[in-house]
Amino acid sequence: MLAAYAAETGLPDPLRGLRVGDLPAPRPRPGWARVTVRAASLNHHDLWSLRGVGLPADRLPMTLGTDAAGVDEDGNEVVVHPVVGLTGHGLAPGEARSILTEKYQGTFAEQVTVPTANLVPKPPELSFAEAACLPTAWLTAYRMLFTQARARPGDTVLVQGAGGGVATAAITLARAAGLRVYATSRDPRKRARARTLGATDALPPGARLPHPADAVLETVGAATWSHSVRSLRPGGTLVLSGATTGDRPPHTELTRIVDHELTVVGSTIANREELTALLTFCTTTGTRPVIDHTFPLPRAAEGFARLAGGHHFGKIVFTV
Numbered sequence: 639m640l641a642a643y644a645a646e647t648g649l650p651d652p653l654r655g656l657r658v659g660d661l662p663a664p665r666p667r668p669g670w671a672r673v674t675v676r677a678a679s680l681n682h683h684d685l686w687s688l689r690g691v692g693l694p695a696d697r698l699p700m701t702l703g704t705d706a707a708g709v710d711e712d713g714n715e716v717v718v719h720p721v722v723g724l725t726g727h728g729l730a731p732g733e734a735r736s737i738l739t740e741k742y743q744g745t746f747a748e749q750v751t752v753p754t755a756n757l758v759p760k761p762p763e764l765s766f767a768e769a770a771c772l773p774t775a776w777l778t779a780y781r782m783l784f785t786q787a788r789a790r791p792g793d794t795v796l797v798q799g800a801g802g803g804v805a806t807a808a809i810t811l812a813r814a815a816g817l818r819v820y821a822t823s824r825d826p827r828k829r830a831r832a833r834t835l836g837a838t839d840a841l842p843p844g845a846r847l848p849h850p851a852d853a854v855l856e857t858v859g860a861a862t863w864s865h866s867v868r869s870l871r872p873g874g875t876l877v878l879s880g881a882t883t884g885d886r887p888p889h890t891e892l893t894r895i896v897d898h899e900l901t902v903v904g905s906t907i908a909n910r911e912e913l914t915a916l917l918t919f920c921t922t923t924g925t926r927p928v929i930d931h932t933f934p935l936p937r938a939a940e941g942f943a944r945l946a947g948g949h950h951f952g953k954i955v956f957t958v
Contacts, residue, residue, distance in 0.1 A: 639749055640747065640958075641660070641701045642658045642701070643656075643661060643700055644657075644698055647687070647690035648695075652688035658938050661747065663748075664743060664749055664750065671710050671756075672710070673708040673718060673749065673752065674958075675708040675745055676707055676766035677708070677766040677767040678746050678770050680942065681774050682802070687700070692740045693739065693740060697741065702744045705774050706745035706750055707769035715760040717759075718757065719752075719773055719909075719910050719913050720737050722756065755910070758914055761920075767929060768920075771803075772913070773913060775803030775804045775807055777916055778807075780807070780908060785905075786903045787853035787875050790817075792818070794818045794820070794847075794851045795808075795820070795852065796821070797821045798822050798843075799862065800822060800828050801832075804857050805857060810927070810928065819838055820837060820851070821837045822842065822865075823842075823843070828951055844862075850869065854874070854877070855879075857880040859880065859882055860885065860886055862883070872900075874898075875902075929955055930953060933954070934956070934958075
């Protein structure tokens with residue numbers, strides 16, 4: 639079957655480790671389902687995998703991709719939850735929980751197998767491409783906003799780094815839920831796009847907000863950490879799910895965190911129930927993911943290059 643996979647990792651140019659070609663189709667396995675992939679979306683996790691993070695050489699070749707929507711063996715349209723073993727189903731003795739592409743082959747292929755418990759019905763209102771955007775970046779944003787930050791209508795939220803998949807999702811979801819949303823970006827074009835998504839305003843990094851934030855969603859890391867802490871109202875919550883600019887900020891702002899009684903919460907992948915809730919949220923509110931660009935799977939390298947260059951706004955999707 640055709641697949642986009644990591645053949646080498648840790649190269650000076652990580653994209654040189656990417657291959658698009660034939661790999662063996664996944665074998666049947668008890669308790670697992672085979673999905674014919676119709677669309678899959680790209681995440682920064684896939685770039686980190688090519689750099690060797692979480693993917694040692696002895697697991698290569700590894701099909702990349704954590705997100706997909708497709709059709710199962712019974713003809714049902716489904717969305718794939720990307721964490722194997724989160725529910726405890728589908729693992730043999732000694733097997734550990736893992737996101738796809740670390741220990742289990744990913745979704746950038748004509749077929750993928752996952753535990754049956756990882757399949758969620760795809761609402762007919764969503765296209766395969768739209769549904770494929772949701773399980774990692776959009777689900778991360780949903781959990782950050784509503785589970786970890788406990789945001790409610792009328793709250794003020796700051797989203798750092800407009801343009802990335804999680805940030806774009808957070809802006810869209812927050813606006814649909816009745817929140818006041820501020821976003822930041824170094825790129826004036828991305829700030830303009832954030833406003834079109836519904837951000838109350840989009841500002842350069844470090845700019846003072848018109849209103850203190852009830853919550854800050856942080857995926858950038860070191861470059862924006864100090865601004866995130868200083869943008870919160872007393873008692874506010876900072877939710878952290880990534881650190882694309884590094885995890886060691888020059889100023890930790892510990893005194894301010896203590897004096898203002900701020901809450902700092904880490905957030906990782908959400909569960910299957912939250913994915914179901916996100917799908918329902920999208921269908922009932924009419925919210926749809928922003929798709930930056932769609933490539934057929936044989937042109938996956940172009941999508942990786944676009945993501946690595948930071949030229950995207952929203953999700954990059956591969957169609958199969």
